[in-house]
Amino acid sequence: MDEKLISKAVIRRLPRYYRYLGELLDDGVERISSGELSKRMKVTASQIRQDLNNFGGFGQQGYGYNVRYLYNEIGKILGLNRTHDMIIIGAGNLGQALANYRSFDSSGFKTVALFDVNPDIKGKKIRGIEIHMIDELPEFIKDNHVEIAALTLPKSEAVHVAEILVENGVRAIWNFAHTDLNLLLPEDVVVENVHLSESLMRLSYNLTTKEIENSEKDDK
Amino acid sequence: MDEKLISKAVIRRLPRYYRYLGELLDDGVERISSGELSKRMKVTASQIRQDLNNFGGFGQQGYGYNVRYLYNEIGKILGLNRTHDMIIIGAGNLGQALANYRSFDSSGFKTVALFDVNPDIKGKKIRGIEIHMIDELPEFIKDNHVEIAALTLPKSEAVHVAEILVENGVRAIWNFAHTDLNLLLPEDVVVENVHLSESLMRLSYNLTTKEIENSEKDDK
Numbered sequence: 001m002d003e004k005l006i007s008k009a010v011i012r013r014l015p016r017y018y019r020y021l022g023e024l025l026d027d028g029v030e031r032i033s034s035g036e037l038s039k040r041m042k043v044t045a046s047q048i049r050q051d052l053n054n055f056g057g058f059g060q061q062g063y064g065y066n067v068r069y070l071y072n073e074i075g076k077i078l079g080l081n082r083t084h085d086m087i088i089i090g091a092g093n094l095g096q097a098l099a100n101y102r103s104f105d106s107s108g109f110k111t112v113a114l115f116d117v118n119p120d121i122k123g124k125k126i127r128g129i130e131i132h133m134i135d136e137l138p139e140f141i142k143d144n145h146v147e148i149a150a151l152t153l154p155k156s157e158a159v160h161v162a163e164i165l166v167e168n169g170v171r172a173i174w175n176f177a178h179t180d181l182n183l184l185l186p187e188d189v190v191v192e193n194v195h196l197s198e199s200l201m202r203l204s205y206n207l208t209t210k211e212i213e214n215s216e217k218d219d220k
Numbered sequence: 221m222d223e224k225l226i227s228k229a230v231i232r233r234l235p236r237y238y239r240y241l242g243e244l245l246d247d248g249v250e251r252i253s254s255g256e257l258s259k260r261m262k263v264t265a266s267q268i269r270q271d272l273n274n275f276g277g278f279g280q281q282g283y284g285y286n287v288r289y290l291y292n293e294i295g296k297i298l299g300l301n302r303t304h305d306m307i308i309i310g311a312g313n314l315g316q317a318l319a320n321y322r323s324f325d326s327s328g329f330k331t332v333a334l335f336d337v338n339p340d341i342k343g344k345k346i347r348g349i350e351i352h353m354i355d356e357l358p359e360f361i362k363d364n365h366v367e368i369a370a371l372t373l374p375k376s377e378a379v380h381v382a383e384i385l386v387e388n389g390v391r392a393i394w395n396f397a398h399t400d401l402n403l404l405l406p407e408d409v410v411v412e413n414v415h416l417s418e419s420l421m422r423l424s425y426n427l428t429t430k431e432i433e434n435s436e437k438d439d440k
Contacts, residue, residue: 079428
C-alpha cells in the first residue's frame with residue numbers, strides 16, 4: 001500500500017466512506033457489495049471500486065466488502081487508529097461548540113484544553129475541559145503532547161497565535177479564521193481551513209442558479 | 221455569460237477569489253495583474269486567467285483586472301448582490317456562533333430568527349436575533365420570506381426538521397448535521413453539507429502522511 005500515490009480527490013472522499021461504513025456497522029451489517037454501497041451513497045459502483053481498490057484487496061468478487069475490515073483499514077489510513085490530543089484556541093461559541101462534539105472523541109480526537117483571552121471564563125469547564133488563558137499556551141504545549149490546535153479566533157489574531165503554536169512544535173492546525181493560514185506557515189505544518197462563509201456562498205450560488213433555471217422553465 | 225457551462229471546480233474556487241478581491245479593496249488596491257494575484261493566492265497565473273475568463277472580459281492585457289468590477293461581478297454570480305434571509309435551527313453553541321458571525325451580514329446573509337426545543341432559552345436574543353420555539357417554525361416561514369435554513373441539530377432530528385422546512389417552501393439548507401441531507405430531500409432543494417468531522421479526518425490524514433514522510437527521511 002503506497003499511500004503517496006493516492007490522489008487528493010480519493011483522500012477527500014475517504015472520510016465519507018468511513019462515515020457510511022460506521023453507520024453500516026452500527027446497523028449490524030457485516031458485508032456489503034459495491035452495488036449496495038453505491039445505492040446508499042449515490043456514487044457509482046465503479047467509482048466505489050476504483051476508490052477502494054487504491055488500498056488493495058478489500059473487495060472479493062461475489063462476496064462484497066467486509067465492512068469492519070474496510071472500516072478499520074480506512075481508519076488506519078486516516079490516522080484514526082490512535083488518539084490525537086487537540087487544543088482549541090478561542091473559547092467563544094464556536095470553540096465551545098467544538099469542545100462539545102462527542103463524536104470527535106470517538107474518532108480519537110481528544111480535546112485536552114481550551115484557551116481564551118477573556119479572564120471572565122478562566123477556569124470554566126466545557127464538558128470537563130478547562131479554559132486556560134492564552135499566555136499559558138507555550139508552557140502547556142511544552143508540558144503536554146498537543147498534536148492538533150483548532151483556531152476559532154478572529155483573523156486578526158489567528159496568524160500571531162499560529163506562529164506561537166508552530167514555534168512550540170504543534171504541526172497540525174484546524175483553522176476556522178477567515179484567512180488561508182497554510183500560505184503563511186512553514187510547509188511542514190499541516191493546515192485544514194474551514195471557511196464557513198465560502199460554504200454559504202456556494203449555497204447561495206446554487207440557489208441562485210436553480211432560481212434562474214426555474215424561471216427559464218416557467219418562460220417556456 | 222452562460223453560467224451553466226462553468227465547471228463545479230471553478231465555482232468552488234469563486235468564493236476564495238471573492239475573499240481576496242475584497243481584501244484588496246479594503247487595502248485600496250484598484251487594479252491587479254493575474255501575476256500579482258497569483259503570488260498572493262499561491263495559484264498559477266494561468267489558472268487564474270482560465271478561471272476568470274469564464275465570466276468574460278474582466279482582464280485587459282497589460283492593464284490587469286479592475287478589482288472592484290471583478291469583485292462585484294463575482295458577487296453577482298454568487299448571488300451576493302441581494303439579501304438572503306436565513307434562519308438557524310438549533311440554538312446551541314454552534315447555532316449561536318453562526319448567529320454571531322457579523323461577516324455573513326456583510327455578504328447579504330441576514331439571520332432573522334433562531335429556533336430551538338429548549339424552553340429555557342425561549343425569547344433570548346443573540347445579537348438582537350430572537351430564539352423561537354421549534355413549533356413556531358411552520359408559521360414563521362409562512363409569515364416571513366425565509367430563503368436559507370442553517371441546521372445545527374443532531375443528525376437524529378435534522379431529517380425531520382428538513383422535511384418540515386421543505387414542506388413549507390424553504391429551498392436552501394445549510395446542513396451541519398452529520399448526514400448527507402441532499403440524498404434525502406427533493407432534487408430542487410439546494411443543500412450544502414458542512415461535515416466538520418470529515419474536515420478533521422483530512423487533517424489527521426495529512427498529519428499522519430507527513431509523519432511517515434519525515435520518519436522515512438530520518439531513516440536515510
